[in-house]
Amino acid sequence: MAQDDHSGAELTAADSSHAAHESDASPGTALIVQDAFANPGFPPHRPRVTDEDPKREKRAQRTVYTLFYLSALGSLWAVAAYMLFPMESNNVGDVRLNNLFIGLGATLALLALGIGIVHWGKAVMVDVELVDERHEVGGSPETQAAAAKVFADADRESGFTRRAVIRNSLIGALVVFPLPAVVLFRGFAPQDELPVPLLSHTMWRKGTRLALDPSGVAIKASDVTIGSAFHVIPEGLAELEHGKLEEKAKAAVLLMRLDPSELNQLPERESWSYDGIVAYSKICTHVGCPVALYEQHTHHLLCPCHQSQFDVANHCEVIFGPAKRPLPQLPIAIDDEGYLIAQSDFTEPVGPSFWERH
């Protein structure tokens, strides 16, 4: 091979330091050692076993085409598996088999093909190494000068630099022109709504019954034993036609009953609970995951997302984790039939903090 010139004769002169480089770019603070070793040039070429032993070469060739046949078999197997493993029986096991056998067929097809091609390249194809010369990426000084001239000519002919008024007004127009596109983005959310009022209210109203999540069955105070915890939604939420998830994302509540002696209530909220039964927003004040892991003996609520912990005995203040604010409390009472009801909506926005919140 003519290009495969491994004598290295022309290379021994060039050393690896950049000194011999065609450019005179500054080496900065690099230390140029005068006494450095010279590049010894390419080592003698070492033939592979398949180059020296015709038997080994034959064997390598056999391996390659056997792999290709195997690959074809794998593809055919995958097609067969498509038919042999139906999954219309509503049985999860069949889905697994379908997945497994189509997959294994495809795997065999692909791996055998890939390994075959690589083996062909490594063991059978002629083993040459080429040496390409590198050139400075910036190109020759002539090319650079020619490019500079193109710009200079274009500038002269267009007057881009000279005609400042035209140029600057063009830039001005270009800056303004995307604005309509930005405005169009207002349409991403309903025109007649604003975010802050929406974030400040939930579905809870005075007298809304507390109902079980997800069934929507109203809860009687007598059903709530000490130590128990209920996942709660406002009655009527389960029947909503529209916006059910949006309402639920704000209105979800946890209901717990503690021994009243263990409950350390804020004076102004003493009337918000009923006989040790308290209701708190379930939406984490960090970034909004549902806080739903209740540890009954410590009265701690744990948010599974970033492990904020809230102390139910102490008006759900944060005892650990990145959340700052206590979970908002829903003031509750009971109606004449003994059902738990809300006294009002939450008195503050629930869920994650937002800029306009105060």
Add this chain to the structure above:
Amino acid sequence: MSTASPTTGTQKRSFTTAAAVYVNERTSVAGFIKELGRKAFPDHWSFLLGEVALFSFVVILISGTFLTFFFQASMAEVHYDGSYVPLKGVEMSVAMASTLDISFDIRGGLFVRQMHHWAALLFVAAIGLHMLRIYFTGAFRKPREFNWVIGFTLFILAMAEGFTGYSLPDDLLSGNGLRIIDGLIKGIPLVGTWISFLLFGGEFPGTQIVGRLYSLHIMLLPALVIAFIALHLVFVVVHKHTQYAGPGKTQQNAVGPPVLPVYAAKAGGFFFIIFGVIALIASLFTINPIWNYGPYDPSPVSAGTQPDWYIGFADGALRLIPPGWEFVWLDRTWSFNILVPLIAIGIFIVLVLLYPFIEAWITGDKREHHIADRPRNAPTRTAIGAAGVTFYAGLWAAASSDILATHFSLTMEGVIHALQAVVILGPFVAFFIAKRVCIALQKKDREIVLHGFESGRIVRLPGGEFIEVHEQLDEYDRWRLVSFETYEPLMIRPNARGKITVGQRFRASLSRWFFEDRIAPVTKGEIESGHGGHH
């Protein structure tokens, strides 16, 4: 390729030659082939990492296109009526139902879905490893700085692709992920509330977000990824690949097998191998079994659920914030528990993005570099890399703080405090250790060059004592160990106006930090004066 003159001779052209001529006369492709076909392509296992990324992306494109024919990006509510019995009749979005159909009602559908997800995980991992290889070998130096920036942008785009994809099935986990994004966005001062409102088309979760993410996931982001990969690869051709130091290899040549046929065979074969490995994993291991999670509902939770691995660092950053970092000031809420992680990650990203320019500024080196460094020969760079990896790993581990705590029976608080220490102090420790290790390895290299290596051959001296014979390296092996450069710390010099600027001073102190501990390669003179096979 033969010339275009009409052949009058009797010799017949083969069909392929005729076809090649036909195409070339209409495309001028011969010029390309002549130019690129026999380029030398340097070879090394670590150069395969970029290919793993590229090929898993191709698998993503193929499998993803198949999925688009079945997936429906609608959040309209339906009662599920597919083959998966436990969810029959359950209310869910069309998006979730169609994903279940792909899994349970379309033969081979689950296989393609799982390939798509596994390939995505591999894609991001391969880019990350590829990036580490580029970093630790200094392959980002001139002229490749832009390609570093392009590559890192690809890393971020890949994560965005992953996150948008993860959100599409509208199952419990994807909805929870979006809930966190919503909370994060709301924490951004001034614009956060509105961005969240617009993004979700009203209140969270709304009925818009899946469709919007779908547009990003199958159109905008892939277009960007493809464009950036194309640009990235054009630059690889323009710059020619880097190569490791070796006898005969210089800054002025590129040495390797030709693109056609050997490199093409290896790379082409490797594509099928990657494809096959992804297929194998997809046929054996379930990924994202949404049927176990159920449809999104803002109320239920499951402890111990994890995002895809590459989102972990961000989730971990949120977890490490101590309690109480949120204030009301000027009648507005300042959520530092959200801003600090966002800003810290932002700074980290900017530093990584700019690293090639920072290092170039410190060394002042304006030459092109085509020989990849051995990491030990750039101890400070390697140590900075180790610090960065430690920082990232600490954040990443924090995303599993609950699992760590339960698995090792530790307290939640203990795990968080330990990881806070890892993220803040760990980088310094890692820096120190990595630098010492590099220097020790460099010293060992010097030792070997100067005194040879232990041959394992024991001889008995006339005096009766036994020694092990040290053999000298041959010149080729020696070259691998001595062909690197070091830099000197920068001297502060007054500029033309006789002033020492603050920039100069800063650059000099960085330069000192980089280069004050340095081990120079062995020179010829040293060998000649200190030559000795034994000692």
